[in-house]
Amino acid sequence: MENILEIKNLSKKYKEFELKNVNFSLPKGTIMGFVGENGAGKTTTIKAILNLINRDSGEIKIFGSKLEDNEKEIKENIGILLDDSFLSEYLTTIDLHKIMKNIYKNWDEKLYFKYLDDFKLPKNKIVKDFSNGMRMKVRIAIALSHHPKLLILDEPTSGLDPVARNEILDIFQDFIQDEENGILVSSHITSDLERVADFITFINEGEIVFSKTKDEILDNFGIAKCTEEEFKKIDKNDFVKFRKAKYEYDVLIENKTEFKKKYDVQVIDRANIDDIIYIYIKGEK
Amino acid sequence: MKGLILKDLLQLKTYKKTVIIFVLLALFLVFCENSQNPPIFITVLLTFWFGMFGIIPFSYDEQANAERYIQSLPVTKKEIVLARYIHVFGIIIVGALAGTILSIVSCFATTKEFLDIREVLIIFSTSLFGVSFLEAIEVPCFYKFGMEKGRLTFIILILMAVFGVVTAATAIESLNITYEQIEGMMLKLVNILPIILMLLTFVVSWISYKISCRVYSKKEV
Incomplete structure (x- = not known):
């Protein structure tokens, strides 16, 4: 193009x-x-x-x-x-x-x-x-x-x-x-x-x-909702940033499919643009 | 560029009534004056007032934060500055012409005599030069510092100019040149004074335009 x-x-x-x-x-x-x-x-x-x-x-x-x-x-x-x-x-x-x-x-x-x-x-x-x-x-x-x-x-x-x-x-x-x-x-x-x-x-x-592309972002990015134990098992290179919420960790990931294959995390939400910006700016690595 | 000149003129639309009131006020003052004196000041007054109206678009642009938008349009920085100069100095010329016409008319109305053409030309060119000189200093100050700081810089520059004139006058006095001699010199120049002043107006405005272009070309918005 x-x-x-x-x-x-x-x-x-x-x-x-x-x-x-x-x-x-x-x-x-x-x-x-x-x-x-x-x-x-x-x-x-x-x-x-x-x-x-x-x-x-x-x-x-x-x-x-x-x-x-x-x-x-x-x-x-x-x-x-x-x-x-x-x-x-x-x-x-x-x-x-x-x-x-x-x-x-x-x-x-x-x-x-x-x-x-x-x-x-x-x-x-x-x-x-x-x-x-x-x-x-x-x-x-x-x-x-x-x-x-x-x-x-x-x-x-x-x-x-x-x-x-x-x-x-x-x-x-x-x-x-x-x-x-x-x-x-x-x-x-x-x-x-x-x-x-x-x-x-x-x-x-x-x-x-x-x-x-927007589709690439919305299809691939996700927010894994992890417990502390689950979070500790995640390799730093496999997520973008994380935010520690009251009872869980919100982990921003760039490739939901690959992440699911590698880790046993029950909830992976769809990340919209606001979520990505928020966790990227306010989150830690 | 035509669009930018039009923008400045259209912004002045809101001042339509004020301009009419000012012209009527000037006429009122003329008729209140001693009818034996030629109404010189109406030309000076109107040129000065119109000169002040001419710089109003600077305020409007600053208020609307318009610089960034204007520079995004298909116009060069030089055209932006030139359009403003055509507007500012065009308005001064209109003011000087309006003042001159009104002074001729009011003189005829009060004394039934026409003003001497040489006198008319001298009043016209002096008013034009005086106000143009002030604006030629003021406009680059606005481009450099914005309206508020620009006005302050302008006042400082004018005070410096007044100081310069006073110093020059003192120096002339110390040379034992009498005012009669100066008047004599001026009388000799009376036929070419309007031409000299109009040429000076052009030169001063051109220098001012060049300075503004230089300032504006470096300005980031």
Whole structure:
């Protein structure tokens, strides 16, 4: 599969934080969920992808080209939604249309107004008077209305009610149907990612922990519920991390089938993305 | 880039009523003034007010934390800075023109005489240069330090400039040059002063733009 986004050995050092050798790629026609706790390096990675920060080393290719070689052209084909950054809220949706029409060559007026109608967004009210969910919908409409090939979304469903979230997730799934587009979506709402993502990339303390297909993760990862005796018998190399609960040990394992063959543990639960992140960050080895 | 200029202008829409009130206030002040004096200050006042309106988008962008989003759009950093300069200095020119037109009209309304064209040009170019000079210092400060610290830096720079002018005036006095001599020199320059001031406005704005581009190119958002 051809990649729409490739990140190789990306590093960036700040005083108190470091992005270490980040590697992952997003194939065409797929959605990648980018997860990790706050301050793990998701936003810094997104900033580096968009060339908003000067990286110390590494290479980023979008649509097969280095961003710095053809930044303007490449950005024409990227739809952006940033969690904490947008234009002034004293603008109306009509104002935003006038602005974007003069920024994106491929701005599709009809599509934008269709999204406004679908999302039931008023046209002559300033965005400041909108609810949080409506504001997010405006950003989504803008991110999609110039026919981008790549969507980079930072927390796109935060502040949305379940109905709106599903509506947006359906739009994202439609977006990748032609097998030419791709979406990198950073989100804390992992249930959304479990619904739509094809890949999950987990970052922790500036390092990529894994970048795998969602099915690989959900099928193979598990949480073995062990007694102290059972836990003591487990080889350290056979689990990722563990958490000591009140009466048992929650052991995060990467391959349920292999683990079952090797150890006689009665309960092995399915691990969802939240469980994996939680035990990985809070657990011990 | 056109989209960014439009963004700055559309953000000022909320100030529509304030601008009208300011213009009416300026007119009111003109008619309260002694009608024998040409209403010079209306040009200075409106240029200054419009100059202040021109920098409002900095506040809006800072409030919305818009820098990151703007830099993610298909525009270069140079275009972002240029768009802001076109907006800021464009608004100053509009203010100076509006002030000049109003001063001509109000002068005619009160004295039934037109202002001397040389006088009009000098008032226009002086107001334009004065406000542009201030903004040319202020805008790079905003890019470097943000609105709050930028304003403080701007005030310090202006105080330093005032100190410089006072020192220069003292130096001139010590050279035994009288104000009559200075006035004489100015009268000789009266025909070319507007051109010199407009050229200076352009040069100062261009230098300021170049400094801002340099500052902004290194800025990480």
